Amino acid sequence: MADLINELQLKIERLENEINFKNGLISILSHDSKEIFGNFLLLIEALEQKTIREEDFFNLLPQVKSDAQKNLQTVQDSTAWLKTQYGEFEIKSVKIMVFDLFQRLEENYAVKLKEKNINFYFKGDTNSFLHTDRLLLEYVLDKILNNAVKYSLPGQDIHLQYVTENSEDIISVVDFGTGIGEKYLYAIFNYDNPVFNGTAGETGVGLSLKIVKNFVSLMHGNIKIVSTENKGTTVSIFLPKI
Structure with missing residues (x-):
């Protein structure tokens, strides 16, 4: 009961x-x-x-x-x-090489990374792989990296790192940028949370992270954000290991 x-x-x-x-x-x-x-x-x-x-x-x-x-x-x-709400959309779990995800992100963000002189590194086993929906995961990582670049200062580093822990695949985007104040962090996924411009004046409405959380849920995973103001942010995606 x-x-x-x-x-x-x-x-x-x-x-x-x-x-x-x-x-x-x-x-x-x-x-x-x-x-x-x-x-x-x-x-x-x-x-x-x-x-x-x-x-x-x-x-x-x-x-x-x-x-x-x-x-x-x-x-x-x-x-x-x-696209995930109507029609014939179904979660399609496929084998994904994690380092391939990194290389795709690095290529897609080459211009933005160069504009801010940001170094983008991969941390983890380059032969590692996971199983989940590629479309959803690529969207999620794209939006998280976009925020990391947006709130990083010129010359800083960003890491994409992968580990396996407690039967979970954990992919994290780590930056050392402006970070998020504690009073805003708790409401990061709420619609009344303020939206800040990036370090180069980049704008947005804060919608991407809401959809990211929704997509992570569709993949049966969880998202965790750890951030300290003026020290940086780590956004981690926890996916069940298949």
Whole structure:
């Protein structure tokens, strides 16, 4: 009886998390879309009505571009999540070489790493492998590394490390950047948590980590974030060993 109650409580908790996630996603999409299109429309109308000088209009375009990039990222992240919710999506567990993941990330982030002069290293057995869904895992690691780069200072290091412990595969992205203050860390996956710009002014809405947590759950894993302000952040993904 106790086991049944615990199982029901877990199901209720998962449903509540799903509802909160969907409501938060709708709120972000609605707010951001209204904001960017509303601001852009006001700017165009001001130019047409000559209530703003052309020089001032063009000076504002970099901010419009930044807002558009942020909105596009939100749409892309939302699309990635939607693909897991409808249609024929199924978790496909395949053999994945961990070092291959590192090399793919290194290639995809070559430009950003070079721009900030960041060194990206792999720590672990280069012959190690795990079994899970490649699409979900690659998305998860991409978003975690993106944050690591965003909040790292020029010349710092970032590590992708892999270990096996207690029948779990553990993949971690370790950076030595700005870190997260303790008062913000506890609410990192909540929608009322503030979003900070990166060390080079990079912007975002904080949606990626919410989807990351959702995807890790789909892989039957867990995510843990350990961070100290001004010392760096370690984000670890714990996946059941198959």
